Amino acid sequence: MDSFDSTTKKFKIPLLTDSVSAGFPSPADDYTEENIDLNEHLISNPFSTFFLRVKGDSMINAGIKDKDLIIVDKSLTAKPGNIIIAMIDGEFTIKRLSIKNNELYLKAENHNYPDFRFKNHVDVQIWGVVIYSIHSYL
Amino acid sequence: MRISNIDAIALIDANNFYASCEQNINPHLRNKPVVILSNNDGCIIARSPEARALKIKMGTPYFKVKERLNKLDVAVLSSNYSLYGDMSRRLMNLLKNYCEQIEIYSIDEAFVSISRPNDENLYPWARSIRSLIYQNLGITITVGIGENKVRAKIANKLAKNIDYSAGIFDLARTENENNYLKRISIDKIWGVGKQTSNWLQSKGIKNARELRDMEENEIIKKLGIVGKRLQLELKGHRCLPIEKNKKSKKEIQVSRSFGTPITKLEDLTQALATHAIKASEKMRSQNLQSSDIRVFARTSKYSSQNYQRSAHRKLTSATDDTNKILKIVVELSEEIYNPEYKFSKAGVLMQDLTNSEYLQQSVINYKSQKDLKKSANLMRTIDLLNKRFNNNAITWAITKNPQSWKMNKNFLSLSSTTDIEQIPTIVK
Structure with a gap:
């Protein structure tokens, strides 16, 4: 009824976000929302979040595989159990921060790789906490 | 005399910003020791603390110290502005959460305003944002x-120079202010240029304390209201506000030095065209249009030929259309070209900028209005595509020939x- 203009005897075409030139307007039109934005859902601290790429299988038991995309939030303080990125001897390293006999150490999630003891190294920095890894199945 | 201490202004800047950006993202x-070179790998413009400790000086031309840097195992990098720009954006956005107002003053410094807590002590606040x-x-x-602002700048200098300050200094809460102001020599005060500094020194004024206590009339007579304002700020009054929304720019410039000097017209034209495309894109991203387009080129400052030329074209109606601007820039480049000279730098300037949102199209007929809309749509599409895919996914053919004049960036780190x-x- 609203779309019928009595003075001009013409139908007004309702304005839609999608262009519908013929037929009925989509019943979903009133429910259109923005696309799902993964940035918004995966990243809560965008200004301290960085992306890195995994090479190798040292974290295979944690489900992190070669070529996976890693999302790191540097604003988080690492806690035992977290998977973390560290700078060790001039390289980025990915390990699980673990605790055994009251001693913190970095655990590789692959039996072929050694664990990492802090006391054996001088130059270590925990760089950030891994919040997601993204794996491609194609 | 002092204004209330409820609000304070802080100048926050990053130490060794470019070098820190590189060190943060590259474990090697x-x-x-890391040094960063200026555009075209000319001079040292930033040093990591480790490089400072080796007494490598700021501003040194790279070729002069190449051997020495090599021997000392110093990492040498070209300036990587996509990295520094991104880190700057992150820095400023993080700071925003911890202050009331922020004025971004340069890529690595900002003035912020902050309320003092009941005990007036801002050191805990400063320590927490520093560690954050x-x-x-x-x-x-x-x-x-x-x-x-003037005193926040001074406090920032003091924070850097005093060993026990741990990177924080509050000039409004110090007992022996006179001693501290005496340590700031006159030419290091924000807003004091070379000429002013020379004049003040000829009057026997050597440091911030002496300028603060100088006879007011003498300052006003020579430096006018600007000088008076400076003195008032030194005394603790607030004259210069935090400018949250910096006034839109008066002009947009894109210029670069050449990797090797150029003598051919086609090289000059291609370089200017490349800069013009960049400048028009910049204008559109800020909703600006130009009605005065200028190009310039000059020989090296160090060469015996000291030649500089510029030419400009005024337009009847402002534009941000790359096609139109390119046509003009190509013509202007012929005007400034001179085969006798080796140009080492060239650039374009978009002047007389107006905001395109409020643009009054003067006398234009229906057809030209349609054309305008068409060109605006085309430009918007190109900008979107370039944003969506990487830069220069779509560009103009003129830039596609080999660019022999391209700037040297031999040691560029990754984005x-x-x-x-x-x-x-x-x-x-």
Whole structure:
């Protein structure tokens, strides 16, 4: 009824976000929302979040595989159990921060790789906490 | 005399910003001496603390110290503005959460305003943002606090120079202010240029304390209201506000030095065209249009030929259309070209800028209005595509020939924080 203009005897075409030139307007039109934005859902601290790429299988038991995309939030303080990125001897390293006999150490999630003891190294920095890894199945 | 201490102004800046950006994202550079070279790999413009400790000087031309840097195992990098720009954006956005107002003053410094807590002590606040920024970005900041901008700048200098300050200094809460102001020589005060500094020194004024206490009339007579304002700020009054929305720019410039000097017209034209495309894109991203387009080129400052030329074209109606601007820039480049000279730098300037949102199209007929809309749509599409895919996904053919004049960036690090193809690799 609203779309019928009595003075001009013409139908007004309702304005839609999608262009519908013929037929009925989509019943979903009133429910259109923005696309799902993964940035918004995966990243809560965008200004301290960085992306890195995994090479190798040292974290295979944690489900992190070669070529996976890693999302790191540097604003988080690492806690035992977290998977973390560290700078060790001039390289980025990915390990699980673990605790055994009251001693913190970095655990590789692959039996072929050694664990990492802090006391054996001088130059270590925990760089950030891994919040997601993204794996491609194609 | 002092204004109330409820609000304070802080000048926050990043230490060794460019070098810190590189060290944060590249583990090889951690704890290593790093220097960054200016555009075209000319001079040293930033040094990591490790490089400072080796007494490598700012501003040194690279070719003069190449051997020495090599021997000392110093990492040498070209300036990587996509990395520094991204880290700057992160830094400023993080700071925003911890202050009331922020004025971004340069790529690595900002004035912020902050309320003093009941005990008036801002050191805990400064310490917490300092450790926050370090944890989040791997960047160390210096916090200088004062009643106003001039004193915040001074406090920032003091924070850097006093060993026990730990990167924080509050000039409004110090007992022996006179001693501290005496340490700031006159030419280091914000807003004092070379000429003013010379004049003041001829009057026997050598430091900030002496300028603060100088006879007011003498300052006003020579420096006018600007000088009076400066003195008032030194005394602790606030004259210069935090400018949250900096006035839109008066002009947009894109210019670069050439990798090797050029003598051919086609090279000059191609370089200017490349800059013009960039400048028009910049204008559109800020909703600006220009009605006065200028190009310039000059020979090296160090060469015996000291030649500089510029030419400009005024337009009847402002534009941000790359096609139109390119046509003009190509014509202007012929005007300034001279085969006798080796040009080492060239650029374009978009002047007389107006905001395109409020643009009054003067007398235009229906057809030209349609054309305008068409060109605006085309430009918008190109900008979108270039944003969506990487830069220059779509560009103009003139830029596609080999660019022999391209700037030297022989030691450029990766766009590690902004390009998915260039993100760092975890090896172990």
